[in-house]
Amino acid sequence: MDHFLYRSGILHAEDVAIPEIAAAVGTPFYVYSTATLERHYRLFTEALDPLPHLVCFAVKSNSNVAVLKVLGDLGAGMDVVSGGEYLRAKAAGVPGGRIVFSGVGKTKAEMRLALEGGIRQFNVESEPELLALSEIAAGMGVVAPIALRVNPDVDAKTHEKIATGKSENKFGIPIAKAREVYALAARLPGIDVCAVDVHIGSQLTDLAPFEQAYLKVADLTRALRADGHDIRRLDLGGGLGIPYTRSNEAPPLPVEYGALIKRTVGDLGCEIEIEPGRLISGNAGLLVSGVIYVKAGEGRDFLILDAAMNDLVRPSMYGAHHDIVPVVEPAAGAAAQPFDVVGPVCETGDTFAKARHLPALAAGDLVAFRSAGAYGAVMASEYNTRPLVPEVLVRGDHFAVIRARPTFDEILNRDTIPEWL
Ligand code: LLP
Numbered sequence: 001m002d003h004f005l006y007r008s009g010i011l012h013a014e015d016v017a018i019p020e021i022a023a024a025v026g027t028p029f030y031v032y033s034t035a036t037l038e039r040h041y042r043l044f045t046e047a048l049d050p051l052p053h054l055v056c057f058a059v060k061s062n063s064n065v066a067v068l069k070v071l072g073d074l075g076a077g078m079d080v081v082s083g084g085e086y087l088r089a090k091a092a093g094v095p096g097g098r099i100v101f102s103g104v105g106k107t108k109a110e111m112r113l114a115l116e117g118g119i120r121q122f123n124v125e126s127e128p129e130l131l132a133l134s135e136i137a138a139g140m141g142v143v144a145p146i147a148l149r150v151n152p153d154v155d156a157k158t159h160e161k162i163a164t165g166k167s168e169n170k171f172g173i174p175i176a177k178a179r180e181v182y183a184l185a186a187r188l189p190g191i192d193v194c195a196v197d198v199h200i201g202s203q204l205t206d207l208a209p210f211e212q213a214y215l216k217v218a219d220l221t222r223a224l225r226a227d228g229h230d231i232r233r234l235d236l237g238g239g240l241g242i243p244y245t246r247s248n249e250a251p252p253l254p255v256e257y258g259a260l261i262k263r264t265v266g267d268l269g270c271e272i273e274i275e276p277g278r279l280i281s282g283n284a285g286l287l288v289s290g291v292i293y294v295k296a297g298e299g300r301d302f303l304i305l306d307a308a309m310n311d312l313v314r315p316s317m318y319g320a321h322h323d324i325v326p327v328v329e330p331a332a333g334a335a336a337q338p339f340d341v342v343g344p345v346c347e348t349g350d351t352f353a354k355a356r357h358l359p360a361l362a363a364g365d366l367v368a369f370r371s372a373g374a375y376g377a378v379m380a381s382e383y384n385t386r387p388l389v390p391e392v393l394v395r396g397d398h399f400a401v402i403r404a405r406p407t408f409d410e411i412l413n414r415d416t417i418p419e420w421l
Contacts, residue, residue, distance in 0.1 A: 002033060002036045002284065003033040003036045004036075004286055004368070004370070006329045009328060009329040010327065010328060010329070011325065011326075011327045011329070013031045013033050013286065013394040013399070014034070014035055014395065014396055014397070015394075015396055015397035016394050016397060016398070016399050018031070018286075018327045018366065018368065019366060021288070021392055021394075022290070022327075022366055024399075025390050025392060025401055025405070026390075026405070027288055027289050027306050027307070027366065028288060028289040028290070028306050028307035028311055028389050029287075029288055029390045029391070029392055029405075030285055030286070030288075030373070030376060030377045030389055030390070030391045031285065031286050031288060031392045031393075031399070032064075032067060032281075032373055032391065032392070032393050032394065032402075033284050033285075033394055034393060034395040034396075035395070035396075036283060036284035036373075037067065037070050037280060037284045037373075038071075038074060040254075040279055040280040040281075040283070041055060041057070041071050041074055041076055042074070043253075043254040043279075044254050044276055044280070045075075046254075046255070046258075047254040047257060047258025047259075047261075048258050048261065048272055048274070051261070051272050052271040053271060053272040053273065053274070054098065054271065054272075054273050055077065055273075055276065056076070056077035056078055056079040056098070056099075056235075056273055056274065056275045057071050057077070057078055057276065057280055058238045058275045058277025058278075059078050059079060059080050059081070059085040059088060059089060060081055060085065060277060060375075060378060061278050061281045061282070061373075061375055061378065062277070062281035062284075062285070062373055062374055062376075062377065063085055063088050063378050064377065064391050064403060065088055065091050065092045066092075066391075066393050066400075066402035067393070067402070068089055068091075068092035068094065069092040069093060070393075071280070072089070072092045072093055072094040072098075073093070076094070077094070077098035077099065077100065077120065078092075078094050078098065078099045078100070079099075079102055079275035079277075080099055080100070080101055080102070081101075081102050081103035082103065082110065083107075083109065083110040083114075086099060086110070086113060086114055086117070087113075090117055095118060096117050096118020096119050096120070097118055097119075098120060099114070099118075099119055099120055100119075100120050100121050100122075100123060100235060100273065100275070101114050101119055101121070101122045101123065102123040102149070102197075102275070103123075103125070104126070104170055104171055106122070106129060106133075108132055108136050111132065111133050111137075111144070112136055112140070115136065115137055115140055115142055116140075119144070119145070120145065121145045121146055121194060121195055121233070122145070122146045122147075123146075123147050123149045123197040123235060124146050124147070124148050124149065124185075125148075125149045125171060125172055125173065126173065127181060127184065130146070130148075130185055130191065131188070133146070133190065133191065134188035134189060134190035134191045136190065137191070138188075138189045139190075143190055143191060144190055144191055144192065145192045145194050145195075146185065146191055146193060147194065147196055147197035147233070147235050148172075148173055148178060148181055148182060148185065148193075148196065148197065149171065149173065149197040149198065149199065150172050150173055150174075150196060150197070150198055150217070150220065151164075151165060151166075151167060151169065151172030151173060151174055151198075152165055152175050152200065152212070152213040152216045153165070153166060153167040153174070153175065154166070154200055154209050154212045154213045154216075155209060156201030156204050156209045156239070157204070157205075157206055157208075157209055158201045158202060158204055158205075158239075158241070159203065159318050161317075161318060162201055162202040162203060162318070163200070163201040164201045164202075165198070165200025165201055165209070165213060171199070172197075172198070175216055175220060178196075178220055178224075179223060179224065179227060182224055182227065182229055186228075186229060193230070193231070194230065194231070194233055195231060195232065195233035195235055195273075196217055196220060196221055196233075196234050196235070197234075197235035197237070198213050198235070198236060199236075199238060199239065199275065200213050200237065200239060202239050202241075202277075202278060203239070203241040203242070203278065204239045204240060204241050204251075205241040205249075205251040206251075207252050207256065207260050210236075210239070210257070210260060211260055211264060214260070214261065215264050217234060217236070217264075217265060218264055218265045218268060221234065221268055222268075231268075232270060232271060233271045233272075234265055234268070234270045234271075234272055234273065235273040235274075235275065236261060236265070236272060236273065236274050236275075237274065237275050238276045238277050238278070238279075239276075240252065240254065240257050240276055240279045241279075242282045242283055242371060242374075243283075244321050244323070244370075244371050245321060245323060254279065277374055278374040278375065280374075281374040282371050282372075282373050282375075283370070283371050283373065284373040285371075285372045285373020285376060285377075286369060286370060287307055287312050287322075287368065287369040287372040287376055287389070288327070288366060288367070288369075289306055289307035289311075289366070289368075290305065290306045290364065290365070290367075291303060291304070291305060291306075291361050291362065291363050291364060291365045291366075292305065292363060293363055294339075294361060294362060294363065297340075300339075300355070301338070301339050301340070302341075303339040303342070303361060303367075304342055304343070305341065305342070305343055305344075305352070306343075306344070307352075307369070307389070308343025308344055308345040308383075308384070308386060309343055309345050309347065309349060309350040309351075309352075309383070310343075310345060310381045310383040310384060310386050311343070311380050311386070311389045312376050312379075312380070313380070313381075314375060315351065315352045315353065316347075316350060316351065317379075321353070322352065322353075322369045322370060322371055323370040324341055324352065324353060324356060324358065324367050324368070324370075325367065325368050325370065326358065326361060326366070326367055326368075327365070327366035327367060327368055328366070330359035334359045335359070335360070336358060336359050337357065337358070337359075337360065338355040339353075339355075339357075339361075340353070340354050340355065341353040341354075341356050341367075344384075345383060345384050345386070346384065352369070377389060377391055387405050387407075387408070387411060388403075388406060390403055390404055390405040391403040
């Protein structure tokens, strides 16, 4: 459920009419609903109650500092994968004690940054990383709390570009080797072993792969405890999928996911961490775009929008489906026709949808891409020197620009011409 509904035939974000925002900031723009973000976060915390737990929002899915503050103010932790994301979480007021640091290639500078600013735990993905972290922490006279991210070799049954839990993927330490690496970790001066971490992929629409992975984590935890390690937390990663279409095939609900966690690892007495991104932010955001032209082609009509692949790359990168809806609700029974929905970028791949059935639309009309709050703005680029799309946050009947569209001066001033040219 989200808070983007038609009222009197006009699409609203909570109590604000989308055309009102379009008039104020211009198109294209991203708009997020505070109520939806809050609701989705609460679904997870309620699903994990009464287990001791921390829901760490995957910052990579939507890293706007205002969005992080909405969640941080509710008590959320943050899962970050770079020094930049760490600084964003801190800028949103999230204490270091609620930030976990994931990622396969943390640099020494990033380790130092997090150790200085405070960190809940590093999710370490390899032996060389473990040695580097120990060296940095010991050099600073501190110990780094860690989990090892284990690769459980399960098939997450999702898009190949976002599956991470198979042995051929670059992520984590093979689960069969985990005890050996934990033993090494326990001998290192700058390391405090406290947790086990697993994350098998994103946009999972079936609970079975989670179950396989979590049962393996439970077995490993018992073995590690028998080896003398004080495993007190389990980080179970993110990945629960969202409905991208309004069809009946809804992915499992957070409450079902929570029940699975309780069933598989609930008896270990560990504090549970999860790292959901998409399920919290995905359906909390729209990308709103204006129609530039309707172009009649050979056997098809093109809807040419002012948004493009650089603003929302998921369709061209993963063949992902995003529902596209007109901002003015079509009259009941109004005829729909197929459009190829495209952007202005000079690539054939700049196609959002083919033969998508939409009502008659004309230049100047507004459309909205649903489910664009996760992996939308964060993956945008300025390809074709198209300014990054602004972001707007709505709460109730008011809205604010939470990232302004850069001016062309700002964009051009980032480049410098050497004096010898
Ligand atoms: N934790 C780790 C270690 C991750 O790598 C990810 C996502 C998450 C948590 C959050 O997963 P989520 O709950 O959002 O599924 N750009 C792709 C998605 C890439 C996901 C990468 N890792 C897309 O647009 O579908």
